[in-house]
Amino acid sequence: MTVTLDLLPVLPELFVALCGLILVLVGVFRSGDATRPIATLCIMTMVTAMLLIWALGPDRQTGFGGLFVADRFAAFSKQLILIGSVLSIALAIPYLEREKTARFEYPVLVLFSTLGMMVMVSANDFMSLYMGLELSSLPLYVLAAYHRDNPRAAEAGVKYFVLGALASGLLLYGVSLLYGFSGTTSFLGLSRSFEDVSGPPAIGIVVGLVFVVAGLAFKVSAAPFHMWTPDVYEGAPTPVTAFFSVAPKIAALCLLTRVMVEPFAAMTDQWRQVVVALALISMLVGAFAALTQANIKRLMAYSSIGHAGYVLVGLAAGSVLGVQSVLIYMTIYLFMNIAVFAVILSMRRMGRHVEAIADLAGLSKTNPAMAFVMAVLMFSMAGIPPLAGFWGKFYVFMAAIEAGLYPLAVIGLITSVVAAYYYLRIVKLMYFDEPVESFDRPVGTAPVVAMSVGTLVVLGFTFLPAPLVTGAKAAAAALFPTG
Amino acid sequence: MSTALIFYLFAGLTVASGAMVVSARNPVHSVLWLILCFFNTAGLFLLLGAEFLAMVLVIVYVGAVAVLFLFVVMMLDVNRAELRAGFLHYLPLGGLVGAVLLGELVAVAFAWRPSESAEGLTRAPQxxxxxxxxxxxxxxxxxxxxxxxxxxxxxxxxxxxxxxxxxxHRRRGGVRRQVIADQIARSPRSVELRKVQSGRGI
CATH class of the missing domain: 1.20.5 (Single alpha-helices involved in coiled-coils or other helix-helix interfaces)
Incomplete structure (x- = not known):
């Protein structure tokens, strides 16, 4: 009986893990190229996992003696992660087939990485947090170097691996300090031991906290821990970059949110300083460093650093509204970003992929539909009302103002105006510049689906915000004990 | 008394062989020192009453890991001069970062004050x-x-x-691979056995 009770909360993870193991065997023993069927099966596995999460219900359940927790927050983040992974596999397969580098390991690695992210957002203990983090990162290092004969991809893989290992080291060092202080690694035990402290917390815990935040900031690529991001985004194959920019980022931000809000609830004043600093630097780097980029993948890297900054503004509020704004922002970011990458993946000339921003010039004349989609997405990224991107920023800044973080909100507004320049420059290029050669047709089914889903969400959120806003609110409330 | 003596013997040898691992010029010697270090650590575990860990350390680390290291060290052609080329160049900055970190660690160690429940919780799983x-x-x-x-x-x-x-993993062209299934599936008739008398050919 206890076994059934224990296994029920991890059912989606268990299912994904078993399917992953079976798919590895199928891929190995199937003769010929098995990429497409395996990718289809991976997508079906993840869709089933989404249904399982939904079927499990929203109640908070812990498993394995409190190592693992399934609650509304975890369910919400897992759905986002799974949507990101499904779309990125769907986008990747046609690309890999065109590049003649399709291998069945690709979807399987994405599946295992997704499993690691699901474990991460459900972690209720620093040990399971670390296990999930490594299980999600290891496939990412391999995927970054997937085009192993391309020196830039190999460089991206090595760079990501070395810095990722350093980040893990920082995180573990912080965790060891926290364990030394409280004698436990469980989130519940940690929050209890911090509540016991009267007066300011000991310097040791604060150092431990800073190391933990620094380790996780590497994973969300928040400045000043962002150095790897542009090189890795540029060097890795484009569908891998698309995956990097959504699923792992969302998982790490959800994880950071849970770690800050649950075990460190009693130390909000301490971690708020660190998160505010990260948010400020990320927004500034994201806005100003992107101005001079000529490669669209590098531009997206800086844009994602900036977006991480805005999400951290919401987190810095440390309230239900703050966590709610984090979830809303990340949902909108997920759909915007995957659609932008669908456009980038469609930038082909004579069967070769091009990555320069200048290649988009005059797109409105050669492919009006794609230019319209890209324009809508860029307006949304810049945060122009009434598109979804505006509402994401609106909720984040609302939370910051409610928490009294006025300077942060003001600087956030200024940087989003600066960032609007490079988003709108793309729109200007597409609509007002002389057309260069047109891109290859047809675009393909998967990119069209991703583009339309993204555009629909971006356009439709204003008219139908209720499901996302209330869902995010319920998920956010799950992290706070009194609701 | 004798336990203390044995402890200091094992502990001293562990530290000494550990120092030799990093200071030995020949990497193969380093691995041999490492094996000595493992053996002494196993001795320390035995003194603690953790005989399972002691045996696992000898079997897994000495038996498998150290041998693997030895293979790797012997197969890799590590050019030590090349490794040291950047050392002096990076020494000032690296040393500075290290010194700052050390200072922080010392500060943390002096201000260390575990929570009241820590000791009980640490022992709980035992x-x-x-x-x-x-x-x-x-x-x-x-x-x-x-x-x-x-x-x-x-x-x-x-x-x-x-x-x-x-x-x-790469698949190279022009390589004759062993196909075990084909070998097993060969019928006995495709092979002819003949007795050859000594001194004569077939």
Whole structure:
């Protein structure tokens, strides 16, 4: 009986893990190229996992003696992660087939990485947090170097691996300090031991906290821990970059949110300083460093650093509204970003992929539909009302103002105006510049689906915000004990 | 008295051989010192009453890991001069960062004040050593309490293996591969056995 009770909360993870193991065997023993069927099966596995999460219900359940927790927050983040992974596999397969580098390991690695992210957002203990983090990162290092004969991809893989290992080291060092202080690694035990402290917390815990935040900031690529991001985004194959920019980022931000809000609830004043600093630097780097980029993948890297900054503004509020704004922002970011990458993946000339921003010039004349989609997405990224991107920023800044973080909100507004320049420059290029050669047709089914889903969400959120806003609110409330 | 003497013998040899691992000029000698270090650590575990860990250390680390190291060290042609070329160049900055970190660590160590419940919580997962053997206690911890972490670690290793194969495995053309199924499936009639008398050919 206890076994059934224990296994029920991890059912989606268990299912994904078993399917992953079976798919590895199928891929190995199937003769010929098995990429497409395996990718289809991976997508079906993840869709089933989404249904399982939904079927499990929203109640908070812990498993394995409190190592693992399934609650509304975890369910919400897992759905986002799974949507990101499904779309990125769907986008990747046609690309890999065109590049003649399709291998069945690709979807399987994405599946295992997704499993690691699901474990991460459900972690209720620093040990399971670390296990999930490594299980999600290891496939990412391999995927970054997937085009192993391309020196830039190999460089991206090595760079990501070395810095990722350093980040893990920082995180573990912080965790060891926290364990030394409280004698436990469980989130519940940690929050209890911090509540016991009267007066300011000991310097040791604060150092431990800073190391933990620094380790996780590497994973969300928040400045000043962002150095790897542009090189890795540029060097890795484009569908891998698309995956990097959504699923792992969302998982790490959800994880950071849970770690800050649950075990460190009693130390909000301490971690708020660190998160505010990260948010400020990320927004500034994201806005100003992107101005001079000529490669669209590098531009997206800086844009994602900036977006991480805005999400951290919401987190810095440390309230239900703050966590709610984090979830809303990340949902909108997920759909915007995957659609932008669908456009980038469609930038082909004579069967070769091009990555320069200048290649988009005059797109409105050669492919009006794609230019319209890209324009809508860029307006949304810049945060122009009434598109979804505006509402994401609106909720984040609302939370910051409610928490009294006025300077942060003001600087956030200024940087989003600066960032609007490079988003709108793309729109200007597409609509007002002389057309260069047109891109290859047809675009393909998967990119069209991703583009339309993204555009629909971006356009439709204003008219139908209720499901996302209330869902995010319920998920956010799950992290706070009194609701 | 004799336990203390044995402890200092093992501990001293562990530290000394550890120092030799990093200071030995020949990497193969380093691995040999490492093996000595493992043996002495196993001795320390025995003194603690953790005989299972002691045996595992000898079997796994000396038997498998150290031998693997030895293979790697012998196969890799490490150019030590090349490794040291950048050393002086990076020394000032690296030393500065290291010194700052050391200062912070010392500051943390002096201000260290664990919470009241810490000691009790640290001991909580340990069963009474009089009741269960340490092998059993380890098994309970690994395969019952932390089975989730154990299985996740297994998946991480699997992913590492898939990744290593994906990044390094190549199919080269013009290589005659052994197909075991074909070899087994050969009928006896396709092979002819003849007795050859000595001094004559067929």
């Amino acid at each position: 069963p009474d050593p009089m009741q269960v053997t340490n092998t059993q206690a380890l098994g309970h911890l690994l395969y019952t309490d932390y089975i989730f972490l154990f299985q996740t670690a297994g998946l991480i290793l699997l992913v590492a293996m898939i990744g290593a194969i994906l990044l390094t």
